[in-house]
Amino acid sequence: MLPGIGVFGTGDIVRALVPFLRAKGFRVEAVWGRTLEAAENVATELNIPFHTNKVDDVLLRKDVDLVFIICQPDLHAQIAVKALGIGKHVLCDRPAGLCQLEVLKMVHAAQYYPSLISVISHGLRFLPAFVHMKRQIETGYVGMVNVCDVRVHCGSMIGNQFDWMCSHLMGGGILTMVGSHIIDIVSFVTGQRANRVHGMMRTFTKSTEKINGIRWIDSDDFCSFQMILDGGACVTATLNSHMSGGFIQEVVVCGSQGRLVVHGANLYGQNHTTEKEELLHEGPDDVAHLTNKNNSARINSLLPQPYLQGLFRLVGALKEAFATGDGEHGWLKEPVSSAATFEDGQYVQAVIDAIKLSSASRQWEQVTVANDENELNPLMTRLNLPNINMSSLDALSQAPTNRPPPHRKVTSSESHLPWSFATKH
Amino acid sequence: MLPGIGVFGTGDIVRALVPFLRAKGFRVEAVWGRTLEAAENVATELNIPFHTNKVDDVLLRKDVDLVFIICQPDLHAQIAVKALGIGKHVLCDRPAGLCQLEVLKMVHAAQYYPSLISVISHGLRFLPAFVHMKRQIETGYVGMVNVCDVRVHCGSMIGNQFDWMCSHLMGGGILTMVGSHIIDIVSFVTGQRANRVHGMMRTFTKSTEKINGIRWIDSDDFCSFQMILDGGACVTATLNSHMSGGFIQEVVVCGSQGRLVVHGANLYGQNHTTEKEELLHEGPDDVAHLTNKNNSARINSLLPQPYLQGLFRLVGALKEAFATGDGEHGWLKEPVSSAATFEDGQYVQAVIDAIKLSSASRQWEQVTVANDENELNPLMTRLNLPNINMSSLDALSQAPTNRPPPHRKVTSSESHLPWSFATKH
Numbered sequence: 001m002l003p004g005i006g007v008f009g010t011g012d013i014v015r016a017l018v019p020f021l022r023a024k025g026f027r028v029e030a031v032w033g034r035t036l037e038a039a040e041n042v043a044t045e046l047n048i049p050f051h052t053n054k055v056d057d058v059l060l061r062k063d064v065d066l067v068f069i070i071c072q073p074d075l076h077a078q079i080a081v082k083a084l085g086i087g088k089h090v091l092c093d094r095p096a097g098l099c100q101l102e103v104l105k106m107v108h109a110a111q112y113y114p115s116l117i118s119v120i121s122h123g124l125r126f127l128p129a130f131v132h133m134k135r136q137i138e139t140g141y142v143g144m145v146n147v148c149d150v151r152v153h154c155g156s157m158i159g160n161q162f163d164w165m166c167s168h169l170m171g172g173g174i175l176t177m178v179g180s181h182i183i184d185i186v187s188f189v190t191g192q193r194a195n196r197v198h199g200m201m202r203t204f205t206k207s208t209e210k211i212n213g214i215r216w217i218d219s220d221d222f223c224s225f226q227m228i229l230d231g232g233a234c235v236t237a238t239l240n241s242h243m244s245g246g247f248i249q250e251v252v253v254c255g256s257q258g259r260l261v262v263h264g265a266n267l268y269g270q271n272h273t274t275e276k277e278e279l280l281h282e283g284p285d286d287v288a289h290l291t292n293k294n295n296s297a298r299i300n301s302l303l304p305q306p307y308l309q310g311l312f313r314l315v316g317a318l319k320e321a322f323a324t325g326d327g328e329h330g331w332l333k334e335p336v337s338s339a340a341t342f343e344d345g346q347y348v349q350a351v352i353d354a355i356k357l358s359s360a361s362r363q364w365e366q367v368t369v370a371n372d373e374n375e376l377n378p379l380m381t382r383l384n385l386p387n388i389n390m391s392s393l394d395a396l397s398q399a400p401t402n403r404p405p406p407h408r409k410v411t412s413s414e415s416h417l418p419w420s421f422a423t424k425h
Numbered sequence: 426m427l428p429g430i431g432v433f434g435t436g437d438i439v440r441a442l443v444p445f446l447r448a449k450g451f452r453v454e455a456v457w458g459r460t461l462e463a464a465e466n467v468a469t470e471l472n473i474p475f476h477t478n479k480v481d482d483v484l485l486r487k488d489v490d491l492v493f494i495i496c497q498p499d500l501h502a503q504i505a506v507k508a509l510g511i512g513k514h515v516l517c518d519r520p521a522g523l524c525q526l527e528v529l530k531m532v533h534a535a536q537y538y539p540s541l542i543s544v545i546s547h548g549l550r551f552l553p554a555f556v557h558m559k560r561q562i563e564t565g566y567v568g569m570v571n572v573c574d575v576r577v578h579c580g581s582m583i584g585n586q587f588d589w590m591c592s593h594l595m596g597g598g599i600l601t602m603v604g605s606h607i608i609d610i611v612s613f614v615t616g617q618r619a620n621r622v623h624g625m626m627r628t629f630t631k632s633t634e635k636i637n638g639i640r641w642i643d644s645d646d647f648c649s650f651q652m653i654l655d656g657g658a659c660v661t662a663t664l665n666s667h668m669s670g671g672f673i674q675e676v677v678v679c680g681s682q683g684r685l686v687v688h689g690a691n692l693y694g695q696n697h698t699t700e701k702e703e704l705l706h707e708g709p710d711d712v713a714h715l716t717n718k719n720n721s722a723r724i725n726s727l728l729p730q731p732y733l734q735g736l737f738r739l740v741g742a743l744k745e746a747f748a749t750g751d752g753e754h755g756w757l758k759e760p761v762s763s764a765a766t767f768e769d770g771q772y773v774q775a776v777i778d779a780i781k782l783s784s785a786s787r788q789w790e791q792v793t794v795a796n797d798e799n800e801l802n803p804l805m806t807r808l809n810l811p812n813i814n815m816s817s818l819d820a821l822s823q824a825p826t827n828r829p830p831p832h833r834k835v836t837s838s839e840s841h842l843p844w845s846f847a848t849k850h
Binding site: 146147149151153198200202204205222224226234236238240242243244245246252254255256258259270275276277362363364 | 571572574576578623625627629630647649651659661663665667668669670671677679680681683684695700701702787788789
């Protein structure tokens, strides 16, 4: 039997996801919102029987066996760790957490409860274009992988009011929201992981017509990053949210013998055996018919088609895993075997942390995936994340070449971050 | 009357250029080649009355008033400086020279003889798509420029035999050949220059079926670089010569109010006053009818359409400048007023030098445009150009994070570079 689902989050993605879950045969039993009002609104709109603003009230429900954590990233780790401890399967949205230390806690929880499913929502892994790309690379279509060039151009990710998406300390920004998918999919299709990274992040739009009060936007709306993979390949990625009204995602992989390109949902290729570029896989134009019609425009801007389509396919894989129910723990591993694990999420987070550090230090930074929580200093990783803004970088660019970045004080507002698990809910 | 022309170089571009020069009414009087045989072949093929392998024999000819320097970059500076000294107008191919010191000598010569035309072949400035893009940016179409994203994907630039294109010490590589155009056009359309740069260069293809003997390819076939412009804009560029059979050039400029995109020869735009992307200028598909039909495939791979088309338009502007002949010095400044000067070439070279340095130091590097030749140490700039190859970078990537790049010895082969002006010809 399919597990009952508890959903954490009240955003537009939840509005798209819940009808799809039901279409797949899942029961959505409970929804959690940051405020009771937000939870009630979504519960009424989507006809969900139970709503609350207390995390435990969802996690302790007997009819909830699988939780979808689709809320702000600063809450992911605490909800995921608790959920696994209480014995619930977990699908967690990207980025897995705010910094590697948080995700490492999730990894340890997942390792402690191997009978529970724990996956990150890196749905691109389930898109046929990328599945085929991975297979072609494995069979030697491009030879040895040398270069990956990734471009994502999209419109602004900032909504009509100030929320976590505006704050890089709460996990907002194009690097965490889009870059996390890119870091994961590059590693998935090439089978290589980043050794060293370099990044340049910027916040060009610090205020909008609607957001111009006391609080300003400080999450990155532009990011260019480079990675050296452990097999020697070079990756360069440009994430640009200044292309209003459009969404373009292109992943190019060039090797010694040929190249593969995923453009949107299609896969193209050319190698030494082909005379010109061939269409290797044609993806569907959209899966919008499954989403709530009224919200589709908003959903598209928040979760572009490839990510939405990938999330839906991941849900389909979860259904398959549970449907037969004859695995060792009541589910089959095979359908979700290619999903991103929490370990994958930790790697992605380690790369994100290194890119942020590089953007501040203006040097290449090593990617270090830690095994022990003591290796990671929470002050270094969480509070001291470089506060990316133009003014501080402008100041840097006036400085002599090799001057280290100026010491940054933790401001009083930052020292009141929602950090402790106990006091939060 | 139009000036007689002397051409330095015997490559495929010369084969495309000479017929076009004649179609414009220029007389091509003399051709220089590195060997007498190469010069003779081109002279016979193109019906040029005089050929030689001695630089002075072209420069001293009374019927030559304008020289086109389209040979290997390590000879540009010495020929250009001599030509101006003898009183000839100069069009010099990109990159202007091998390093900033060389180009500064050219700049000083050009400043000393202001009555002579001295331009670099950055022809993109004359393509209508970029002319319109510059105008639209000046009139505020995109608001304040925030982001430029440039992609050039092309096939291999290496020919059938070892030549200067295979050697980064002789000016070969995708950064000098393609990147120089990109650095120039970004500065042209935005009106901003780079303060700081970061680069990652690689040579993935070190040998080919034809080039696999004692000498290996060490010029870069992949380069990703980032620039911070003096107005605060961020530029990221990806130059990739691993896309066989294709040429894609896309220049995206995003600002606070909208964006402009030059794709191939077309200009597209969208801003807050437009509902969707509009075609602002449609360029011609090709200008191939003016080139030698038999060579067009080879020419296209060596000099892609936008660069060839731009070079031809620059020649057209030169014709206009000379045609009326009623300027102060027998030519009008206006038609070539937007051409890249030697000063522009020096700026481009300074950026290239800094990108090469950054690729080795793995840090951001300041762009310094020098006024005095004594500021530039020839050993630092010319001989000590970072020898970009995977093995040295692999070694670097094993090193601890902040270790400076290892000291590099000048090898004996490098100390015999064709440096001195006097002994070379």
